[in-house]
Amino acid sequence: MTRILVTGGAGYIGSTATAILLERGHEVVVFDDLSMGHADAVDSRATFVQGSLLDPDALRNALAGCEAVIHFAGKSLVGESVEKPELYHHVNVDGTQNLLDAMAIHGIDKIVFSSSAATYGQPVDDPITEESVASPTNPYGASKLAIDTMISASGISAISLRYFNVAGAYQSSNGWLAERHNPETHLIPLVLRATESNPLKIFGTDWDTADGTCIRDYVHVVDLIEAHILALGALKSHVHEIVNLGSGGGYSVRQVIAAAESVLGRPVPAVESPRRAGDPATLVASIVKAKSLLGWEPTRDLETMISDTVKSQAQ
Numbered sequence: 001m002t003r004i005l006v007t008g009g010a011g012y013i014g015s016t017a018t019a020i021l022l023e024r025g026h027e028v029v030v031f032d033d034l035s036m037g038h039a040d041a042v043d044s045r046a047t048f049v050q051g052s053l054l055d056p057d058a059l060r061n062a063l064a065g066c067e068a069v070i071h072f073a074g075k076s077l078v079g080e081s082v083e084k085p086e087l088y089h090h091v092n093v094d095g096t097q098n099l100l101d102a103m104a105i106h107g108i109d110k111i112v113f114s115s116s117a118a119t120y121g122q123p124v125d126d127p128i129t130e131e132s133v134a135s136p137t138n139p140y141g142a143s144k145l146a147i148d149t150m151i152s153a154s155g156i157s158a159i160s161l162r163y164f165n166v167a168g169a170y171q172s173s174n175g176w177l178a179e180r181h182n183p184e185t186h187l188i189p190l191v192l193r194a195t196e197s198n199p200l201k202i203f204g205t206d207w208d209t210a211d212g213t214c215i216r217d218y219v220h221v222v223d224l225i226e227a228h229i230l231a232l233g234a235l236k237s238h239v240h241e242i243v244n245l246g247s248g249g250g251y252s253v254r255q256v257i258a259a260a261e262s263v264l265g266r267p268v269p270a271v272e273s274p275r276r277a278g279d280p281a282t283l284v285a286s287i288v289k290a291k292s293l294l295g296w297e298p299t300r301d302l303e304t305m306i307s308d309t310v311k312s313q314a315q
Helices: 012-023 056-063 078-083 085-106 139-154 187-193 221-234 253-264 288-294 302-313
Strands: 003-007 027-032 047-050 068-071 110-116 157-163 165-167 170-172 175-177 200-203 218-220 240-245 270-273
Touching (some): 003 012, 012 027, 012 170, 012 175, 012 221, 027 056, 047 056, 056 085, 068 085, 068 221, 078 085, 078 139, 085 110, 110 139, 110 221, 139 157, 157 221, 165 302, 170 221, 170 302, 175 302, 187 253, 187 302, 218 221, 218 302, 221 240, 221 288, 240 288, 253 302
Parallel strands (some): 003 068, 027 047, 110 157, 157 240, 165 218, 200 270
Antiparallel strands (some): 170 175
């Protein structure tokens, strides 16, 4: 049994990680300032410390007795990062430096970091590999890349997991854990919310893809957490690895709509809209390294992601 600090453990992905880690027999300390997370999402079996990455004392106290860190905490809205780049650098980059400093004080040298496909920016390669050029196009992606660089320079044992779109929900012993974003920007929740009076907007139907709509990569949140747990066990002394996580194939907007219609048993109202500036036609991860280094590949398909989301909304 390992005592693990989960930063951002009151958020969608962090709370799912906390629940699964506890069910695997680990001790978990959740560290979250509740600026984006929800206190009621924190598993009652975890130790909860409300605090900010910008508070070194709170971090040092939360890390006492821990052996490893899974780091989800930080600002994560791309649009907001464009409006407030200094805030994103301060919270994400400076905050993570505080975390690394606090880990050093306690002699903790193991971390799995929640990085992002946003580090790659406009993709040159299809699929995107870990060797693809990282050239972020927004401050959020830039902050994640800066953290990856900082972790490499620290010399600790680390794996950064760069994932694409996370979806689905998890039924823990305390109920369903699912996305609760405001504003909501993710496609699957928007598809499920679409109505005749507020239809889903399909941004572009003339892309160079099989059905003319953009292709994006989606991974079920439970598969994602499995990768984090495998990463903890795959850490190498003083080595920092970058690993992509995704489906390995991707799904088009029309495929997401069709899967949702299959799950819901009804049409999803949608309207065709012009392309959005800056959208790539395809954004898909190569997961070859995840398979070889972690022994990981996703087991839950698109319909499972959607059906679990629907079930979570009915609780």
